[in-house]
Structure formats: C-alpha cells, structure tokens
Amino acid sequence: MTQALPAGNGLGFERPLATVDVAIFTAAGDRLQVLLAQRPDVPEDPFPGRWALPGGFIDVQQDRTLLHCARRKLKEKTGVATSYLEQLGSWGGADRDPRGWSATHAYFALMPFVSVRGAAADAEAGAVPTRWASVEDALKLRLAFDHREILQAAVDRVRSKVEYTSLPAFLLPEPFTLPQLQHVYEVVLGRPLDKSAFRRRMLDAGFLEEAESVAAGARVAQGYRIADRSAPAVFPRTFKSAE
Amino acid sequence: MTQALPAGNGLGFERPLATVDVAIFTAAGDRLQVLLAQRPDVPEDPFPGRWALPGGFIDVQQDRTLLHCARRKLKEKTGVATSYLEQLGSWGGADRDPRGWSATHAYFALMPFVSVRGAAADAEAGAVPTRWASVEDALKLRLAFDHREILQAAVDRVRSKVEYTSLPAFLLPEPFTLPQLQHVYEVVLGRPLDKSAFRRRMLDAGFLEEAESVAAGARVAQGYRIADRSAPAVFPRTFKSAE
DNA sequence: TAAATAGTGTCTTTCAGACAATATCTC
DNA sequence: GAGATATTGTCTGAAAGACACTATTTA
Numbered sequence: 001m002t003q004a005l006p007a008g009n010g011l012g013f014e015r016p017l018a019t020v021d022v023a024i025f026t027a028a029g030d031r032l033q034v035l036l037a038q039r040p041d042v043p044e045d046p047f048p049g050r051w052a053l054p055g056g057f058i059d060v061q062q063d064r065t066l067l068h069c070a071r072r073k074l075k076e077k078t079g080v081a082t083s084y085l086e087q088l089g090s091w092g093g094a095d096r097d098p099r100g101w102s103a104t105h106a107y108f109a110l111m112p113f114v115s116v117r118g119a120a121a122d123a124e125a126g127a128v129p130t131r132w133a134s135v136e137d138a139l140k141l142r143l144a145f146d147h148r149e150i151l152q153a154a155v156d157r158v159r160s161k162v163e164y165t166s167l168p169a170f171l172l173p174e175p176f177t178l179p180q181l182q183h184v185y186e187v188v189l190g191r192p193l194d195k196s197a198f199r200r201r202m203l204d205a206g207f208l209e210e211a212e213s214v215a216a217g218a219r220v221a222q223g224y225r226i227a228d229r230s231a232p233a234v235f236p237r238t239f240k241s242a243e
Numbered sequence: 244m245t246q247a248l249p250a251g252n253g254l255g256f257e258r259p260l261a262t263v264d265v266a267i268f269t270a271a272g273d274r275l276q277v278l279l280a281q282r283p284d285v286p287e288d289p290f291p292g293r294w295a296l297p298g299g300f301i302d303v304q305q306d307r308t309l310l311h312c313a314r315r316k317l318k319e320k321t322g323v324a325t326s327y328l329e330q331l332g333s334w335g336g337a338d339r340d341p342r343g344w345s346a347t348h349a350y351f352a353l354m355p356f357v358s359v360r361g362a363a364a365d366a367e368a369g370a371v372p373t374r375w376a377s378v379e380d381a382l383k384l385r386l387a388f389d390h391r392e393i394l395q396a397a398v399d400r401v402r403s404k405v406e407y408t409s410l411p412a413f414l415l416p417e418p419f420t421l422p423q424l425q426h427v428y429e430v431v432l433g434r435p436l437d438k439s440a441f442r443r444r445m446l447d448a449g450f451l452e453e454a455e456s457v458a459a460g461a462r463v464a465q466g467y468r469i470a471d472r473s474a475p476a477v478f479p480r481t482f483k484s485a486e
Numbered sequence: 487t488a489a490a491t492a493g494t495g496t497c498t499t500t501c502a503g504a505c506a507a508t509a510t511c512t513c
Numbered sequence: 514g515a516g517a518t519a520t521t522g523t524c525t526g527a528a529a530g531a532c533a534c535t536a537t538t539t540a
Binding site: 013014015016017018057058059060061063064065066087089090091092093094095100101103105236237238 | 256257259300303306307308332333334335344346480
Binding site: 420421422438439442459460461462463464465480 | 490491492493494495496501
C-alpha cells in the first residue's frame with residue numbers, strides 16, 4: 001500500500017497463481033487413507049508423473065467461491081458431493097511452484113470409503129489417475145509441490161480434532177455401530193480406547209441418533225446416524241488429558 | 244483440470260487478485276481491541292473512506308511467502324515486528340471485491356498495547372490512518388469488503404482458543420502478574436474466572452517463567468514472562484466444561 | 487492499622503480410565 | 514448352548530469450580 005500503484009488502485013500488482021488442493025481422507029483396511037492424483041506425465045508439467053493431492057487452478061468463470069471450487073474438485077475426483085469439508089489453511093510463496101509465485105488454498109474432506117476406480121469411470125475421459133494410499137505410505141512418497149507439508153498439516157489437524165470431536169463419524173457409511181465408530185477412532189489415533197468410556201462419551205455428546213440395527217460382526221448392534229452433519233460435536237475434554 | 248489449457252500447463256487461467264489481511268488484537272481499557280485502517284478516500288478505491296482490516300496485495304517481488312507478507316503488513320501498521328501471528332483462513336470469491344475475483348489470506352496477531360499514532364509517525368509519509376477500536380464497535384461498523392465476516396471469524400477463533408490455551412499472555416507487556424493475566428482472560432471471555440482455579444491452571448501448565456516483581460495495584464506481585472513464545476500452551480481441559 | 491489486593495487450602499463436582507459383570511446374537 | 518461381541522456398572526483419579534482463609538503491601 002506504500003508503493004506507487006498504477007491507476008492508483010493496486011491492480012498493477014503482478015498476480016500470483018491461485019489454486020485449491022484437497023486432502024480427501026477415508027478409513028479402509030484399518031488405516032487412514034488419503035486420495036492421491038497423478039500429475040500428467042508431460043514435460044510442460046512442473047512435477048510430471050508425481051503423485052499429488054487432488055487440486056488445481058481456481059476457475060474464475062466457473063467457481064463462485066473458494067468453497068465451491070473445493071467442492072468441485074472433490075466431486076470430480078470421487079463423485080461424492082456431500083462429505084465433511086473444512087478449510088485447512090493456505091500455502092504460498094515464490095518457490096513452491098516453478099511456474100511462478102503461487103498460493104494454494106488447502107481443504108480437507110472426510111468421507112466413507114468408495115472405490116475410486118468406479119468414480120473415475122464416472123468422470124470424463126481423460127481424467128487423471130487417482131488412488132487411495134495409507135497416510136503413512138503417502139507421506140513417504142515424494143509428492144509434487146509442497147504437498148507433503150500440506151498433507152502432514154491435514155493429518156495433524158485431523159488427529160488433533162479427533163481427540164475432542166466427533167469427526168471420525170464422517171469417515172463411516174451410515175448407519176454405523178458404536179464398535180465400528182470406536183474402531184475408526186482407534187485407527188486414526190493409533191491407540192486403543194476403553195470401550196465403556198468411549199460409549200459414554202459418544203452417547204452423552206448427543207450427536208448420534210438411533211437408526212436401524214446393523215449386523216456387523218458376531219452379532220447385530222444398534223445402528224446410529226449423525227444427527228447434524230453440518231458440524232462435528234465437540235467433547236468437553238480430550239481423550240487423554242494426562243500424559 | 245478437465246478443460247483445454249493453453250500451453251497445456253494451466254497458465255492460461257485468469258488469475259484472481261491476491262491479498263493478505265491481518266486482524267491485529269490487543270487489550271486496552273478493559274476491552275479486546277482490533278486495529279483498523281482507513282481505505283483511501285479516492286473514487287478509484289472500491290470502498291473509499293471505509294474502515295478495514297490492515298492488509299493489501301501480495302507483492303511477489305518483495306514477499307517471499309504469505310507469512311512474510313503478513314509480517315510486513317503488521318510491521319508497517321504497528322511498528323511491531325515480534326508478536327503472536329497465526330493464520331486464520333482464506334476468503335475468496337467473485338463478489339467480494341468489485342475489481343474482480345479475489346482471494347485474501349487472513350491472519351490474526353496478538354500484541355501488547357502500543358499507541359498507534361506513534362507507530363504511524365514512524366511510517367513513511369502517506370501512510371493510511373489507523374486506530375484501535377473495541378471489537379464490539381468494530382463489528383458494528385460497515386467495514387470494507389467482507390472484513391466484518393473475517394473479523395468475526397478471528398474473534399471467534401481467539402475466544403475459542405482462550406478457553407484452552409495461554410493465548411491471552413501474548414496481549415500483555417512483560418513482565419506481567421497473574422492477576423493482570425486473569426484480567427485479560429476475563430476481558431476476552433467476557434465472564435469472571437475463579438482466582439484459585441486460574442492460578443493453579445496457569446502455574447501447572449508450565450509456560451510461565453518467573454521475572455522481577457511488578458507494582459501493579461495496591462501492592463506488588465510476582466512478575467512472569469512467557470517461557471516459549473513460539474507457541475501457546477494448551478491446557479488439558481476448557482475453562483468451563485459444564486454448561 | 488485499615489483497606490485492598492496477592493496468594494493458599496480444601497471440599498465438591500465432573501468426567502475419563504480401568505476393569506469386571508451381564509446381555510444378546512450367530513453358529 | 515458355546516463363543517464372541519455388544520452393552521452396562523462401579524470404582525478410582527485428575528483437574529476444574531466454589532469459597533473461605535491467610536499474607537503482604539500501600540496509604
């Protein structure tokens with residue numbers, strides 16, 4: 001604001017590249033999984049052939065807001081329109097994209113597992129290849145851009161919110177049982193939880209509504225559904241206060 | 244990613260305007276205060292004469308990263324280089340700026356009170372007018388752009404983190420006393436806290452180190468300093484679990 | 487020495503962890 | 514009916530709230 005501005009309105013500033021990336025999580029195979037998309041293997045691309053978080057340029061013709069842009073990318077990659085979607089943060093700088101100063105608006109999404117091959121079939125021809133990878137595996141890859149850092153931040157955010165919110169419920173198809181929900185919590189947290197304390201906590205929080213019973217394992221169990229999908233429930237304490 | 248791209252690398256997309264805005268908070272006069280900057284009163288400006296959060300365009304020549312850009316704006320407006328600075332989120336869309344599709348990266352900062360007139364004197368001639376306003380007053384103003392929404396989000400974030408972190412300590416000049424710290428907590432939360440529980444909590448959290456005594460009110464009290472300014476301490480529970 | 491504020495002690499309440507006990511379903 | 518898993522009950526412990534109490538400093 002303190003420099004000479006052409007036309008006096010700031011429009012003379014060179015504009016950075018602007019993208020949206022989405023870390024899409026699900027739970028499968030006793031692991032937290034994240035969706036990866038492969039960069040096109042052409043020399044013009046900054047990271048040809050590398051795996052990356054799904055995302056891309058904001059389309060100012062098509063996207064009314066950042067959130068719309070994120071929903072569009074989620075839909076294009078998974079075919080899923082409704083899922084938990086939260087803004088994670090933004091990463092921007094001169095060095096993160098060889099094509100120039102760029103800033104990305106990062107989101108994360110939580111959804112029940114769907115086969116991603118099937119979703120890709122729904123997409124238009126020429127859709128980029130996508131696959132689920134366990135978070136540990138994904139973090140070991142040399143992801144494109146600074147996507148490793150973004151993925152790490154997304155995982156940190158999810159793990160930390162799992163300690164005191166009902167977020168993992170969004171990873172399950174409905175209706176689900178309390179043992180199934182506990183299992184997802186344990187998968188994300190990487191440690192076992194006490195059954196009794198877990199059930200008390202979930203039921204006291206009041207974010208579940210009873211649904212039809214589910215025949216999950218050796219016997220049927222009470223099914224539940226998320227009462228309000230607009231936001232996760234917040235518990236009064238974290239799972240493990242003491243260390 | 245599914246459209247025809249000039250040169251095949253996405254650089255053909257029209258680029259949105261890119262800005263950084265900072266909600267800078269302090270505590271003064273028993274109120275949480277936020278710094279406002281006045282938009283230039285010229286017809287080319289989208290909101291001439293209106294109050295706004297300090298901020299402006301990213302300068303790709305000058306700013307290495309988004310964080311650097313935020314620090315620069317903080318420094319320009321307050322003269323303060325060191326303070327707590329955290330990313331809040333980003334707001335972007337077709338309608339938020341009449342000049343075109345724009346996205347802003349919003350940060351919030353916490354700092355001890357300084358007179359802003361003095362800081363403005365340090366700034367170059369032509370610096371825009373700035374002033375502190377209580378958060379309630381600021382939210383009643385017709386701020387420029389969507390800054391009311393961003394300010395509300397910043398206030399919500401600060402209020403919520405105050406329930407379980409040591410954030411308010413960053414609003415005080417050091418050394419400060421525990422009664423002073425409690426007072427700031429009460430100002431931000433808008434409700435009184437129990438003295439005994441408060442002191443236990445702060446001291447048990449271990450984020451304070453003893454400093455010289457301070458003659459604050461009717462008698463001197465033990466002074467304290469933040470042991471680690473890089474991040475706030477997190478308490479095992481919120482202040483008020485029950486409702 | 488009185489007023490005011492700094493600082494402490496202790497009882498109660500809330501809710502998570504541990505773990506045992508009981509109920510229900512499938513085979 | 515046996516085995517497995519779902520569901521409940523009870524005891525303990527950590528930390529917050531309530532509130533009374535003591536200590537220190539200034540005027």
